[in-house]
Amino acid sequence: MKYELTDKDFEFFRAECEKWIDRLGLKSWRFFYQFRELEDKFGEMRTDHYGRIAVIRLNRFWDLPDYDVDKTKQIKSVALHEVLEVLLSPLRAVSDVPYEGEYDKETHRIIRHMENYLLKE
Numbered sequence: 012m013k014y015e016l017t018d019k020d021f022e023f024f025r026a027e028c029e030k031w032i033d034r035l036g037l038k039s040w041r042f043f044y045q046f047r048e049l050e051d052k053f054g055e056m057r058t059d060h061y062g063r064i065a066v067i068r069l070n071r072f073w074d075l076p077d078y079d080v081d082k083t084k085q086i087k088s089v090a091l092h093e094v095l096e097v098l099l100s101p102l103r104a105v106s107d108v109p110y111e112g113e114y115d116k117e118t119h120r121i122i123r124h125m126e127n128y129l130l131k132e
Contacts, residue, residue, distance in 0.1 A: 014073045020086060021046040024054075024069045027090035035098055040065050042097075048072050054089040056096045060104035065097045088126060095122045 025044050032042060040063045049055055049070040057066045069089065099118055106114055 012075055014075045014082075016046075016069070016071055016073065016082075016086075018046075020082070021069055023083070024086050024090050027087050028067055028094055031091050031094040035094065037094070037097060039063050040097060042067060044069070046071055053085070054093050056093045056100070058097060058100045060101050065100075067093045067097070088130060091126055091129060092122055095125055 021044075024046075028042070028044070032038075032040070040058075043064070043066045045066060045068040047068065047070075049068060051074075052070060053073060054067065054069050056068070058064065069086075073085075096118070099121065102118070103114065
């Protein structure tokens, strides 16, 4: 089921990102945000490691299951996930890992672990 997020949801997402940026001390980065349709994901980030610029995008349209999903909790999780990706992104710039897929898999394994720990209520 396609679900369209609102501008208010986007502002909440930005505030959650800023909260984690502050908590994790990512002050050497310049952050920009976009709210648009993305394919098959809740959010994504792009970085310029050397320029310390990060663009965090929130998908305007979420493909959600038919059962009730806590939208607030999901937005919090996506915000934390994207900020953690920025935190770990410099590793890619200096990585000697020959298989990008393996790097991404391990990065997301670490991020999921950190999400579960940091969002524990």
